[in-house]
Structures are given as structure tokens and as C-alpha cells.
Amino acid sequence: xxxxxxxxxxxxxxxxxxxxxxxxxxxxxxxxxxxxxxxxxxxxxxxxxxxxxxxxxxxxxxxxxxxxxxxxxxxxxxxxxxxxxxxxxxxxxxxxxxxxxxxxxxxxxxxxxxxxxxxxxxxxxxxxxxxxxxxxxxxxxxxxxxxxxxxxxxxxxxxxxxxxxxxxxxxxxxxxxxxxxxxxxxxxxxxxxxxxxxxxxxxxxxxxxxxxxxxxxxxxxxxxxxxxxxxxxxxxxxxxxxxxxxxxxxxxxxxxxxxxxxxxxxxxxxxxxxxxxxxxxxxxxxxxxxxxxxxxxxxxxxxxxxxxxxxxxxxxxxxxxxxxxxxxxxxxxxxxxxxxxxxxxxxxxx
Numbered sequence: 001x002x003x004x005x006x007x008x009x010x011x012x013x014x015x016x017x018x019x020x021x022x023x024x025x026x027x028x029x030x031x032x033x034x035x036x037x038x039x040x041x042x043x044x045x046x047x048x049x050x051x052x053x054x055x056x057x058x059x060x061x062x063x064x065x066x067x068x069x070x071x072x073x074x075x076x077x078x079x080x081x082x083x084x085x086x087x088x089x090x091x092x093x094x095x096x097x098x099x100x101x102x103x104x105x106x107x108x109x110x111x112x113x114x115x116x117x118x119x120x121x122x123x124x125x126x127x128x129x130x131x132x133x134x135x136x137x138x139x140x141x142x143x144x145x146x147x148x149x150x151x152x153x154x155x156x157x158x159x160x161x162x163x164x165x166x167x168x169x170x171x172x173x174x175x176x177x178x179x180x181x182x183x184x185x186x187x188x189x190x191x192x193x194x195x196x197x198x199x200x201x202x203x204x205x206x207x208x209x210x211x212x213x214x215x216x217x218x219x220x221x222x223x224x225x226x227x228x229x230x231x232x233x234x235x236x237x238x239x240x241x242x243x244x245x246x247x248x249x250x251x252x253x254x255x256x257x258x259x260x261x262x263x264x265x266x267x268x269x270x271x272x273x274x275x276x277x278x279x280x281x282x283x284x285x286x287x288x289x290x291x292x293x294x295x296x297x298x299x300x301x302x303x304x305x306x307x308x309x310x311x312x313x314x315x316x317x318x319x320x321x322x323x324x325x326x327x328x329x330x331x332x333x334x335x336x337x338x339x340x341x342x343x344x345x346x347x348x349x350x
Contacts, residue, residue, distance in 0.1 A: 024321070
């Protein structure tokens with residue numbers, strides 16, 4: 001890739017970080033006031049983005065594991081890939097040895113079953129999350145887990161059959177993108193798992209509790225209650241804490257995991273589109289557009305989370321900084337591995 005790609009990446013990243021840091025500084029002083037002023041849970045825009053903006057994250061897993069399933073390798077092929085990273089590990093010369101054949105058969109069985117199961121689970125994550133939110137908005141009962149697993153298994157099989165028609169060389173190129181997507185998805189999952197540590201109470205949870213909307217355990221229920229904008233006027237916001245302090249749910253707030261914003265983190269999966277433009281020559285001219293569209297999407301999702309009362313300005317800005325930093329790590333690894341021909345087609349990212 002030409003040098004101007006890296007120049008564009010550096011310039012964009014600089015602007016992105018400066019913008020996010022400025023929002024963090026502003027939010028550090030005006031977090032609660034900004035979120036309360038924007039709060040409008042009846043806003044259709046906020047509701048739609050609450051239910052469907054994470055689509056770009058859900059959509060990673062099924063397609064990625066479908067491609068990885070089709071690109072699975074035998075033992076020596078796997079060792080050859082590892083050898084490019086760790087030269088001390090080399091492919092086995094005597095492939096006729098009984099132990100090698102047994103282990104190779106065992107590996108094929110494990111990878112075939114394992115990646116197929118992961119593909120099914122990946123498609124289920126997409127199908128279930130989309131459908132259940134559609135049913136939720138239509139005030140309908142959710143479908144059973146059996147239904148989702150059957151539909152997801154069928155979708156996985158269909159996807160595998162369709163993708164198997166792709167030329168093997170082209171599939172290898174897509175495999176690198178799939179692995180990058182999975183790695184980024186794992187990073188986002190780590191962010192999600194660490195959120196409760198902050199114990200930062202969400203605005204809508206304080207509004208729900210102050211206005212008597214509680215779950216069966218007597219704790220606030222801000223996500224699924226018929227809250228209104230006017231209810232913020234009669235709310236006790238004493239449980240608010242700035243992003244740099246550990247909060248306290250006081251045993252009454254159901255969601256004390258506001259920082260960082262999960263939806264905003266997941267929306268950064270849209271930056272994977274930039275890797276696609278990097279991979280295919282015909283799409284490289286669209287790289288600047290891909291960066292701008294991804295940034296706009298992250299910004300829109302973050303804004304919607306404040307309108308919903310689910311997050312503060314520092315929650316969304318902090319999430320954007322963390323998730324984008326993880327994306328840059330994935331981007332660097334992707335370029336490094338493809339440039340060296342470790343996996344996928346050799347690319348020049350410089």
C-alpha cells in the first residue's frame with residue numbers, strides 16, 4: 001500500500017484522539033448536566049440505536065468463523081504458519097509416522113467440530129440479538145433457545161456452502177480479515193467484562209429508582225421501564241460519580257457499570273471496514289471514506305447512548321479511546337502478519 005495510507009491513518013488517529021480527549025475533559029466537569037439535558041428515553045432514534053447499533057459487533061462472529069472453518073489446516077500446515085512467527089518451531093518431516101497421522105486425524109476432527117460449533121454460535125449471536133430486539137419493540141414474546149440454535153445451524157451450513165464456492169486463494173485473504181475481526185471482538189469482550197469494576201451508576205437507573213420503577217429484587221429498572229424526560233426533574237442524583245472514581249450501587253441500583261460505554265466500544269467494530277479497503281486494491285481509494293464513515297457511526301452511537309440516559313459523555317468518549325486503541329493494535333498485527341506472508345495474501349501496508 002502506498003505511503004499516503006499511513007499518513008492518512010496518522011492524521012485521522014490524531015484528530016480522533018484529540019476530539020475524544022477534549023470530550024473527556026469537558027465531560028469531567030459537566031458529565032451529569034450534559035446527560036440529564038439530553039435525556040429523552042422516548043426518543044425513537046435512541047431506542048433504535050439502543051437495540052440495533054451493536055449490529056456491527058454481532059455481525060463479526062458468524063461470518064468470521066465460517067471462513068475460519070473453511071480455511072482450517074492440518075498439523076503440518078499449522079506448524080508452517082507458526083514457523084513464520086517462531087522460527088524454532090518447524091513442520092514435521094516424517095509425515096508417514098503413525099503418531100503424526102493419528103494426531104493429524106485428531107486435530108482435523110477437533111478443528112472441524114470446534115469451528116463449526118463456533119460458527120453456529122456466531123450466527124446465533126447475530127440472529128438472536130436482532131430478532132429478540134425486534135420482538136421487544138413489537139411487545140412480543142421472545143423465541144426459544146432451541147429455535148435460535150436450529151435457525152443458526154441452518155444459516156451456518158448455508159454460509160459454509162456458499163463460501164466454499166470461493167476460490168481457495170481468495171478465501172485465505174478473507175481468512176486474515178476474519179482473524180482480525182475475531183481478535184478485535186475478543187478485545188471488546190474484555191472491555192465488557194471489566195465494566196462492572198467501575199460501579200458507575202447510570203443516569204436512567206437513578207431516575208428509575210427515584211420514580212419507583214423497581215425490579216423483583218427491589219432494585220432500579222431503568223432499561224425496561226416506561227421512563228419519561230420529565231422524571232429527571234424529581235430524581236436524586238447523589239449516586240453520581242465522575243469517571244475516575246469508583247462508584248457505589250448502594251444495593252439499590254441495578255446497573256452500576258456505566259463506564260466505559262459498551263455500545264460505543266462495539267460500534268468501533270465499524271473500523272474493521274478500513275481493513276477491508278486495505279486488503280483489496282479496487283477498494284483502496286475508498287479508504288478515507290471508510291475512516292470517516294466509521295468515525296461518524298461511533299459518534300452517532302455515543303450520542304444516542306446519552307439521549308437514552310444509559311451513559312455519560314466520558315463513558316462514550318472513554319470507550320471510543322479504548323476501543324479505537326485496540327483496533328490500532330489489530331491493524332498493526334494485521335499489517336505485520338500479512339506483510340510477512342504469515343497468513344492471508346502478502347500485503348504492503350507502508
